[in-house]
Amino acid sequence: xxxxxxxxxxxxxxxxxxxxxxxxxxxxxxxxxxxxxxxxxxxxxxxxxxxxxxxxxxxxxxxxxxxxxxxxxxxxxxxxxxxxxxxxxxxxxxxxxxxxxxxxxxxxxxxxxxxxxxxxxxxxxxxxxxxxxxxxxxxxxxxxxxxxxxxxxxxxxxxxxxxxxxxxxxxxxxxxxxxxxxxxxxxxxxxxxxxxxxxxxxxxxxxxxxxxxxxxxxxxxx
Amino acid sequence: xxxxxxxxxxxxxxxxxxxxxxxxxxxxxxxxxxxxxxxxxxxxxxxxxxxxxxxxxxxxxxxxxxxxxxxxxxxxxxxxxxxxxxxxxxxxxxxxxxxxxxxxxxxxxxxxxxxxxxxxxxxxxxxxxxxxxxxxxxxxxxxxxxxxxxxxxxxxxxxxxxxxxxxxxxxxxxxxxxxxxxxxxxxxxxxxxxxxxxxxxxxxxxxxxxxxxxxxx
Numbered sequence: 001x002x003x004x005x006x007x008x009x010x011x012x013x014x015x016x017x018x019x020x021x022x023x024x025x026x027x028x029x030x031x032x033x034x035x036x037x038x039x040x041x042x043x044x045x046x047x048x049x050x051x052x053x054x055x056x057x058x059x060x061x062x063x064x065x066x067x068x069x070x071x072x073x074x075x076x077x078x079x080x081x082x083x084x085x086x087x088x089x090x091x092x093x094x095x096x097x098x099x100x101x102x103x104x105x106x107x108x109x110x111x112x113x114x115x116x117x118x119x120x121x122x123x124x125x126x127x128x129x130x131x132x133x134x135x136x137x138x139x140x141x142x143x144x145x146x147x148x149x150x151x152x153x154x155x156x157x158x159x160x161x162x163x164x165x166x167x168x169x170x171x172x173x174x175x176x177x178x179x180x181x182x183x184x185x186x187x188x189x190x191x192x193x194x195x196x197x198x199x200x201x202x203x204x205x206x207x208x209x210x211x212x213x214x215x216x217x218x219x220x221x222x
Numbered sequence: 223x224x225x226x227x228x229x230x231x232x233x234x235x236x237x238x239x240x241x242x243x244x245x246x247x248x249x250x251x252x253x254x255x256x257x258x259x260x261x262x263x264x265x266x267x268x269x270x271x272x273x274x275x276x277x278x279x280x281x282x283x284x285x286x287x288x289x290x291x292x293x294x295x296x297x298x299x300x301x302x303x304x305x306x307x308x309x310x311x312x313x314x315x316x317x318x319x320x321x322x323x324x325x326x327x328x329x330x331x332x333x334x335x336x337x338x339x340x341x342x343x344x345x346x347x348x349x350x351x352x353x354x355x356x357x358x359x360x361x362x363x364x365x366x367x368x369x370x371x372x373x374x375x376x377x378x379x380x381x382x383x384x385x386x387x388x389x390x391x392x393x394x395x396x397x398x399x400x401x402x403x404x405x406x407x408x409x410x411x412x413x414x415x416x417x418x419x420x421x422x423x424x425x426x427x428x429x430x431x432x433x434x435x436x437x438x439x
Contacts, residue, residue: 054362055318066314073317080313092289092298093275099291100276106328140275 005074006031006051007059009039010207011161011217013071013105014059017078018202020157023191024082033058035211072102079154086148097140097147098155104133105162108169112208112215119214123169130166130173137163138178145185152189160186165208168217226251227295229280230261233387233430233439235292235327236280241379242299244418255279257432293324300376312370316377319369322359323380326352330388334435341436349392353399356385360399367408374412382409387430390439 005021007014009032021028033043048056057069061077068074075098079085086094107129111122137159141147147155160183167174167183174180187196195201208217227243229236231254243250255261269277278290282298289295300306307316333341333348359381363369369377385402389395396403410419418424430439 055322055358068314068318070318070321072321073314076317077314091301092287092294095294095297096276096289096291099293100278103291110332136276 001064002027002029004029004031004062005059006033006047006061008033008210009035010210011165011203012209016157016161017059017061017071017074019161019192019195020075020078020082020084020154022195023152023157023189024078024084025191026082072098075154075158084152084154084156086151086153090148094148094153094155098158100136100140101155101158101162104166108162108165109209112169112213112217113210114214116214123215127170127173130170134173134177134179137182141178141182144182146182152186156186159183165217168208169215224251224283224285225249226253226283227280228253228255228283230255230257230432231428232257232432233383233428234331234432237428238376238379238383239280239282239292239295239299241383241415242296242303242305242376245305245379245412245414246299246303247414248303293320296320296376296380305374305376305379307370307373307375312373312375316370316375319359319362319377320380322355323377323384326355326384326388330384330391331431334391334431334437336436338436345391349388349395352388353395356396356399356402360401363401363405366401366405369405378405378409382406387439390430391437 003021003026005014005017005028007018018030033039033047043058051060051062052067053060053069054067055069059069059071059074061068061074063077063081066077068077085091107126111119111126114122146152147159163179163183167180187193196203204219206219207213210216211218225243225248227236227239227250229239240252243252255265265279272281273288274281274290275288276290280292280295281288281290282295284298284302287298289298297306307313329348329352333344336344363381368374369381381402382405385396386406389406396406409415431437
């Protein structure tokens with residue numbers, strides 16, 4: 001039975017799991033919730049409370065009897081399922097990186113979903129901090145090629161997606177950076193390369209955030 | 223070999239780790255950086271030179287190990303002190319509750335950093351939203367006695383601290399959540415925590431949030 005990943009029809013918090021599932025080349029169901037009145041009604045009025053989720057929310061993952069919400073819980077589960085986990089000696093270091101990425105995602109989210117009047121200042125503040133953070137990513141990854149060295153782990157998919165959000169938000173910050181090289185390396189992994197190069201690549205049509213956000217992150221637009 | 227936790231002189235996101243260390247009974251250094259000009263100068267002066275990959279507060283030093291990020295620290299201490307679930311089935315439940323508890327803190331933090339008038343305006347909606355989530359958590363925890371059933375784990379301390387923080391702002395917060403109320407009591411009564419709860423330090427108290435926020439507690 002294929003794994004089911006449910007999330008809005010956008011990238012946001014659901015995309016790292018989708019990228020991992022594509023990389024794993026496993027059969028999976030991309031249960032997107034359309035951003036239409038119908039779609040939202042079907043989620044809020046029916047599905048949300050009838051899927052057997054203990055904490056009904058999006059994204060969710062259903063794998064047989066296992067039903068999970070909370071994006072970090074989902075990523076750790078998929079990491080274990082597909083062996084995309086660090087060695088025991090590397091666990092703490094990888095979990096620090098996992099949380100660092102969540103911090104960046106949450107900070108950008110606050111800017112993108114914040115008040116219109118505060119947006120420009122908030123954007124400038126965020127971009128001001130980004131350069132230092134990308135230096136820290138460079139130091140952390142080192143020669144890599146991935147976060148845990150030679151081994152691809154679940155945090156690489158979180159890094160790819162959440163740092164790509166930042167790159168779309170502030171392309172100049174990523175020019176000629178080691179962080180951008182790291183993201184390119186992950187994107188070049190076989191199954192992912194096919195995804196990004198395909199005509200139907202969802203990143204050509206999906207927003208990063210909600211289309212109603214102050215900064216939705218439309219593809220190929222600012 | 224010394225174990226040291228460095229954080230502001232606040233509860234906020236450092237207190238859970240302090241509870242894990244108090245519970246363990248091992249010797250540890252509770253390094254508190256004052257929220258003063260001196261404290262800021264001290265911290266920002268050394269932040270990039272104490273061997274941290276991704277410098278931040280809180281940080282943990284354990285011999286050669288140097289880590290940041292409160293959740294990574296809590297998970298590290300949990301594995302060290304036998305407060306991390308061993309059964310595969312418990313890992314998912316543990317991760318979900320960890321993230322739920324973290325959401326409680328993050329949403330609380332987002333509220334209290336607002337200016338006073340926005341804070342007052344936002345407070346009722348925040349409490350309404352959080353009580354619904356608390357109800358779900360309450361149902362999930364059930365008869366426990368702990369979050370993961372029979373075995374105490376680090377997520378018990380996360381639920382304990384982050385629910386208690388909100389309860390300080392709204393004393394009736396857990397009134398509709400009897401399992402959570404019971405859990406708070408259970409954790410508060412742990413024998414290993416009694417030295418702390420009877421100490422001068424506890425009686426003096428530590429603010430939850432910085433003085434410049436709308437609720438420092």
